[in-house]
Every structure is written in structure tokens, then in C-alpha cells.
Amino acid sequence: MIWFYGAVTCASLHVGEIRPGKLRGNHRHHDCNETFVIWGAATKFRLENNEVADNGYAEVTIGKDEVAVAASPSHKAHALINVDPIRSTFIIGCQDSVISYNASSSDFNVWKDL
Template identity: 70%
Template sequence: MSAKRFTPKRNHQHHTCNETFVIWGAKTRFRLENHKVEKGYAEVLIGEDEVAVAVSPSGTAHALVNVDPVRSTFFIGCQDSDMQNNSSTSDYKIWKDL
């Protein structure tokens, strides 16, 4: 069985649920909307040997981006309510640079 490199839908927000992630396996950029900082978002780089837990509250844009040229990012995403992945409950392409 071969593994495929998966690129998550990176740049979105949900209006009806909170989302929690466990992220590991590769250098991965996690971005979270935060209007209290100058850029309007906070961003961290998770190393290939690290495991991170990240939370995105309802209505907060977030993104996961694999920036590792070799390894694959693995993540588990959990929502606290049923989520319909459509344009009435989620917005996509929040940031133009991702």
C-alpha cells in the first residue's frame, strides 16, 4: 500500500463548531486568526519531531500547511458538533498568501 501526500483544505473557518487538531510528522505551518496582533493572525512552525495540539474556536480562520519537502503532515481534526462542509457554514480562502 502506498501513501498519498494529502494537502488539507488549508485556509478556512467554520461558523458552527470549534475545531481541535493534533499535528505531527513534518514541518507544518499552523496559522490562526488573531485580530489582536498586527498581521491579524498568529503563526507557528511545527517541527518534524514535534507533536502539537491546536484549537480553532468557532468563527476563527485557521490553516495547516505542509512546508516539508520530504515528509507528510499527519493530523487528527475533531469538531465539537456536526459540521456540514459547505459554503453556508464555512468560509474558504481567507488568506491570499496560502
């Protein structure tokens, strides 16, 4: 069994909507873990995983009628992509530290194919 750890506490919380064809994330935090609740539309969740030889990430699709909890540990890139042609994806994200997006503690645009 492989364990990926999400947020240990909830120091920062965000709620968001991802419209059809759009994405959120495609970044990596170096100093916090993050946990997501995802629902509302067909959505791909991508997580960096160097054990996957072909592309270095694992990816799952959450169905439009499903609710998923996904975790992204620190130092692992993540992205949420709405692949539904009509519905919006909704997310609640919890980080175990307060993120400063202007600091060098996050890397952006990790994957060029998104």
C-alpha cells in the first residue's frame, strides 16, 4: 500500500470553481501538504509520482456523479483539470500552512502539456 499524506491541519482553506475546459493548480508547494474535496463534473486529478516511468505522474478521472478526496504532499506537483463539456468542478482545498504565492516556496507551470 502506498500512502500519500495530505494536510495534517487546516491552516488555510480555499473554495473554488473550475469551469469546463479549465484547470487549477499545475504547481508544487515545498512547505505544505494539501487535501482537496472535489465534486460536480468530470475532473482529472494529476499528482507527481516519480515511480511512474513514462511520464512521472499518476492521473485519475473523477466522475461527474462522484465526490473525491485527494491529497498532495509537499514537494509533489498537482493539478485539477475540468474535462466536462458542461458542468463546473467545485473544490474545497485545505493546506496545513498559509501559502504565500509570491514566495519561492511554490513552483508553477510544472507540466507543459496542461
